[in-house]
Each structure stands twice: as structure tokens, then as C-alpha cells.
Amino acid sequence: MANHVLDIDDLTLDEFNKVISYGISPNPQKVMADKSAALLFEKPSARTRHSTETAIVALGGHPVTVKGDEVGIGKRESVHDLALTLACYHSVIGARVFDHKVLKEMTRAIDEAGANCSVLNLLSNKAHPCQGLADIMTIIQESNEMNLDIGKVKVAYVGDSNNVVSSLALSCAMAGVKLVVASPPGFQPEDELIKRVERLGGTIEIVVDPFEAVEGADFIYTDTWTSMGQEAEASVRKEVFRNYQVNDLLVKRAKSDVKIMHCLPAHRGEEITDSVIDSKSSIVFKQAYNRKLSAIGLLTHLVKAQGGQIWP
Ligand code: CP
Ligand code: NVA
Numbered sequence: 274m275a276n277h278v279l280d281i282d283d284l285t286l287d288e289f290n291k292v293i294s295y296g297i298s299p300n301p302q303k304v305m306a307d308k309s310a311a312l313l314f315e316k317p318s319a320r321t322r323h324s325t326e327t328a329i330v331a332l333g334g335h336p337v338t339v340k341g342d343e344v345g346i347g348k349r350e351s352v353h354d355l356a357l358t359l360a361c362y363h364s365v366i367g368a369r370v371f372d373h374k375v376l377k378e379m380t381r382a383i384d385e386a387g388a389n390c391s392v393l394n395l396l397s398n399k400a401h402p403c404q405g406l407a408d409i410m411t412i413i414q415e416s417n418e419m420n421l422d423i424g425k426v427k428v429a430y431v432g433d434s435n436n437v438v439s440s441l442a443l444s445c446a447m448a449g450v451k452l453v454v455a456s457p458p459g460f461q462p463e464d465e466l467i468k469r470v471e472r473l474g475g476t477i478e479i480v481v482d483p484f485e486a487v488e489g490a491d492f493i494y495t496d497t498w499t500s501m502g503q504e505a506e507a508s509v510r511k512e513v514f515r516n517y518q519v520n521d522l523l524v525k526r527a528k529s530d531v532k533i534m535h536c537l538p539a540h541r542g543e544e545i546t547d548s549v550i551d552s553k554s555s556i557v558f559k560q561a562y563n564r565k566l567s568a569i570g571l572l573t574h575l576v577k578a579q580g581g582q583i584w585p
Contacts, residue, residue, distance in 0.1 A: 276578045277380045277392040278571055279373070280400040281443035282469055288574060289447045293410055296563075296570030304576045305334025310365035312338040312395065315346060316501045318369060320537060320564050321395050321403060325367055328568035332576070337363070346375055353382040360390035360584050364576050371502050373397035388584040391575035398436060398502060404536050404560075405440025406567035409448050411560045412492060415532055421491060423450060429490035429527065430454045431483045432517050432544050433510070434462045437496045437536050442466060446475025453478040455486035457513055483517050490527040494534040495519045495544045511543065520546045524554070532556045 277283060284292060295301070310329050314322065322338060329336040346352055346368070356379040359366050370376060373394075380392045394402050416426050428445060430438045434456045442462065445452040454462055454477055461479050470477050480486050487493055498514040499507045524531060533545075533555040541547050550557060 275383060275389055275391045276575050277383075278402055278575065279376050279380065279392065279394045279397075281402050281405050281440050281447060282473060283402075284447075284574070286447060286473075292406065292567075292570035292574045293413075294570075295573040296406070296410060296566035301331050301569050302573060302577075303333035304573050305329055305332035305364065307333075308364040308576065309335040309337060309362060310367055310572070311359045311363045312336055313344045313346065313366065313368040313370075314338065314340045314395070315344055315368075315370050316396070318395070320561050321369060324561075324564035325395065325403070325568045325572075328565050328572055331565075331569055332572055334364070334572075346370065352378040356382040356390075356392075357386055357388060360386070360388035363390060364579060365391050365393055365572060367393040367395045369395040370397050373399035386584070389579050390584065391579065393571060393575060396436060398500070399439060401436045401440045401536070403564060403567050403571060404437055405444040406571065407560055407563035408441050408494070408534065408536070409444035409450070410563045410567060411534070411556060412445075412450060413448065414563075415556060415559070416491070419491075419530065423448065426492070427451045427453065427490045428492040428494060429486040430494045431486060431519055431523070432456065432495045432514060433460050433498050433500070435496060435500050438462065438494075439466050441494065442470050442475070442477050443473065446470045446473035449475070451476075451478075453480060453486045453490070455480050455483040455517065457481060457517070460513065483523055484526050487523055487527040487531075490531055492532050492534055493519055493524065493527055496536055497538070497540050498544055514544065518544060518546065519549050521548055524549055530554075534560060537561060
């Protein structure tokens with residue numbers, strides 16, 4: 274059966290560590306030579322599209338990207354038929370979807386048919402594993418540079434408990450990093466995520482007050498208040514998250530050498546100010562750079578595990 278990665282906890286701890294080592298290897302193995310990947314985008318993307326396409330090329334493969342209406346997942350044809358058709362040509366289907374259930378439906382169709390194709394989540398409403406992996410790679414790298422003991426590092430996430438913090442929480446649990454999340458009531462991590470984090474031996478501390486969360490933090494992370502697909506709620510969300518902006522006042526309460534993280538795209542003046550995102554403490558482009566390395570790691574893991582036969 275093909276391996277799939279819909280979220281970080283689809284990897285065992287051993288696989289997670291291997292994925293990181295594949296990603297940071299100076300010489301990626303050409304595991305995708307003579308292979309290709311279909312990349313489907315129901316939503317816009319800069320980092321994910323470019324990092325994944327260039328990662329596939331670095332692995333010797335060929336990406337085929339399909340956007341917007343052209344994808345027609347579940348509209349032009351069923352998810353089942355589309356997944357099995359793409360599996361005729363590609364070793365990997367990477368997909369950015371509105372509804373996480375679509376990814377599950379794809380993996381079910383592929384597994385039931387015994388097709389030799391892996392599904393990689395390129396962001397859904399629930400998870401963003403490529404981002405979560407790049408983020409933990411960045412946290413580990415920065416902690417090493419600052420001589421911090423990774424087991425003592427504190428990451429404070431401030432804002433909406435969305436897809437990005439879900440995958441970040443699972444990555445932190447895998448790496449043994451402490452995560453504190455500050456979100457308003459009603460926008461805090463779901464119980465199901467907390468259980469998954471605990472199954473990995475981690476914890477998430479959840480607080481309402483962003484100032485409490487960043488106290489003693491080595492890293493402060495934030496993301497948009499309104500994720501793609503939630504645009505109708507934008508004005509309500511602006512009000513709800515008004516006190517959750519990562520600005521100079523908040524940053525002052527963390528450690529003096531705190532690093533600032535954001536998955537991007539940033540909504541400057543909303544969840545983060547120009548002065549913070551443009552400051553020397555900001556490592557947002559290191560995160561963006563590591564997106565290619567995380568894609569190399571995840572694709573290597575997925576393709577290496579596949580058999581050689583063509584489907585059907
Ligand atoms: N961080 C991220 O996934 O960016 P894009 O939406 O531009 O791909
Ligand atoms: N939470 C954001 C992340 C974008 C990369 C969204 O889903 O829109």
C-alpha cells in the first residue's frame with residue numbers, strides 16, 4: 274500500500290526524523306527520476322507551489338501543476354475517478370483543498386485499488402504538514418545556532434488555531450518542543466488535536482492571554498486571522514483577534530533574542546506589524562526557504578517506499 278502524508282502524525286517518529294535528514298541532505302537522492310507528480314491547487318499559493326515544484330525537479334522528477342477550476346475535484350468528475358486517473362501517470366498527487374475529506378477520499382480510492390501513488394497534503398482546512406515540517410526544521414536550526422537545548426525551547430503561537438498551528442503542534446510534539454497557544458475562546462485548538470498531540474507524547478498549553486503565552490518564549494509564531502475559505506467571516510474575525518496582534522509591545526514580553534515566525538502570506542497591520550515582521554528577529558524567509566527542504570524530505574520518504582509497478 275502506498276504511503277500518504279495528510280498530516281505530520283502520518284509519520285512515525287523514525288520516519289519524521291528521516292524526512293528531516295532527507296530534507297537537509299546537501300545531495301538529494303534522485304528518487305523521482307523518470308517519475309512525476311500532479312500538484313492540484315483549489316486555492317492560491319506562492320510558497321507551496323514553488324517549493325514543491327522545485328523540490329520535485331531537485332529529485333529528478335517532473336511536476337504537473339493544475340489550478341483552480343481546471344482541477345474540478347468532485348465537480349468535473351468524482352474524487353475517486355480523478356485520483357485513480359492521476360495515479361495512472363504520477364507517483365504522487367499533491368493537493369491543496371478546501372475540505373480535508375477530499376484528501377481522505379483520494380487515499381481511500383488509491384488504497385482500495387492498490388494503486389502505486391502517494392497523496393501529499395499541500396494544505397487543507399485542517400492541516401498544513403509541509404509547513405509544519407519546515408517550521409520545526411527552522412526551529413531546530415535556529416535553536417542549534419543559539420545553542421539552545423531543544424528540549425527547553427518554548428514556542429508561543431498567537432492567533433487563530435488553524436491548519437498551520439495544528440501541524441506545528443504535531444511537529445513540536447514529535448521534536449519534543451514546548452508549544453503554548455494563545456487564542457480567544459471559541460478559536461482554540463480542538464480536543465481531537467490535543468489528543469493526537471498527547472498520543473505523540475507532547476502537550477499544548479492553551480491560554481487566552483497572548484502576553485502570558487509569550488512570557489519567556491524563544492519563538493513567537495502567528496498566522497492570518499482569516500484563512501482561505503473563511504473570507505465571509507473576515508470582519509468578525511478582525512474584531513475577535515484585535516488583541517492578538519504580534520507587535521512591538523507583545524514581542525518585548527518574550528526573551529530578548531526571541532525569533533519571529535509566520536508561514537506567510539502575512540497580513541501586515543493585522544496579525545503582525547511591519548516593525549516586527551521586518552525586524553532582525555524575523556525568520557520568516559528562513560521558514561519559506563525550508564519549505565523546499567521539507568518538500569524534498571516528504572517526497573523522498575513517499576517515493577522511496579513505493580514499489581516499481583505501474584498502475585493499473
Ligand atoms: N505558507 C504557504 O503555504 O504559502 P502559500 O499559501 O503561498 O503556498
Ligand atoms: N492558515 C492559512 C495558511 C496559508 C498558508 C490559510 O489556510 O489560508
